[in-house]
Amino acid sequence: MRYLTQQQISKFHPAVYLCTAVLLLLCSTLPAQAAKKVWTRGLKSRNYNFYIYDSRKSLFRKVLNNLENARSQFELFLPPPPGVVPERGIVNIYRTRQQYLSAVGKEFSWSSGVWNGKTLEISPPPGESSRNAYRKYTSTVIYHEGFHQYLASILENKVMPGMWFNEGSAQVFEDIQNSGNIAIPRKKENELVKAVRMFHGDLYTFMKKDYKQFYEAKNRNLNYRFANALMFYLYVGAASENSPFAKIPVRYVHLLRRYRDQFKALNVLKKEFDLKQLERELRAFWSSTSRINRARRYRKQP
Numbered sequence: 001m002r003y004l005t006q007q008q009i010s011k012f013h014p015a016v017y018l019c020t021a022v023l024l025l026l027c028s029t030l031p032a033q034a035a036k037k038v039w040t041r042g043l044k045s046r047n048y049n050f051y052i053y054d055s056r057k058s059l060f061r062k063v064l065n066n067l068e069n070a071r072s073q074f075e076l077f078l079p080p081p082p083g084v085v086p087e088r089g090i091v092n093i094y095r096t097r098q099q100y101l102s103a104v105g106k107e108f109s110w111s112s113g114v115w116n117g118k119t120l121e122i123s124p125p126p127g128e129s130s131r132n133a134y135r136k137y138t139s140t141v142i143y144h145e146g147f148h149q150y151l152a153s154i155l156e157n158k159v160m161p162g163m164w165f166n167e168g169s170a171q172v173f174e175d176i177q178n179s180g181n182i183a184i185p186r187k188k189e190n191e192l193v194k195a196v197r198m199f200h201g202d203l204y205t206f207m208k209k210d211y212k213q214f215y216e217a218k219n220r221n222l223n224y225r226f227a228n229a230l231m232f233y234l235y236v237g238a239a240s241e242n243s244p245f246a247k248i249p250v251r252y253v254h255l256l257r258r259y260r261d262q263f264k265a266l267n268v269l270k271k272e273f274d275l276k277q278l279e280r281e282l283r284a285f286w287s288s289t290s291r292i293n294r295a296r297r298y299r300k301q302p
């Protein structure tokens, strides 16, 4: 199994997921090796292998189906470039927190999901959970990590995308429905509206933030929320209004592949799109309930 020098981690906080993209030289392949020892059930689908340590196989069959649905939406919104076949994902789902920690290692004791190359390690939800709560939590964490894995695979693991794009998109796809629309929970919607209102400074500076700047503790939550708001507008809001800004996600992936450098890709994007105008549109969108509601109903057509 191949491992990368890049890791994606999610942390479960009472209400939010915090993720980090750590540029680490992985000194071990511990996660997957440990995982192999604990899984008891295997499930296989078109794009994924699931290894679960839980007797509720039917529960996870549903989760796996949901992930396959989400995956087809990833492909619809960000199609694999010609000639690129996205890698098969390996998903390890643990029954207990202890199992998860023994698989990912103590250094990730704060996380709820770790994405490592093609493998996703998923912790159970904190505390006792109902079947429904378990399924919802697991799906959300899996969709988020699943998107990181999908994006890395269409970039053929050759370039690190900007934080605004990677974390913003992963959060957008947390809310993907089987019907294909992206239904943000109302509570989250309010947080995104607030994040856009609280955002000061210009968009280009935000998009240039590297890992360290994005994770700066003081502004981390705001950065996450603002990235989510930006990407929701680009994938859904702009698309539902036939705005040319809807072309940005696919174009950015193309530029990343071409230049293999997120900052070069961003600078070309800045020449092609008026980011000042995008910022004005973004603010206008998030202050209009009718525009948000129209976007919630939007479904991307194949």
Ligand SMILES: [Zn+2]
Pocket: 008, 009, 010, 018, 019, 020, 144, 148, 166, 167, 170
């Ligand atoms: Zn993330």
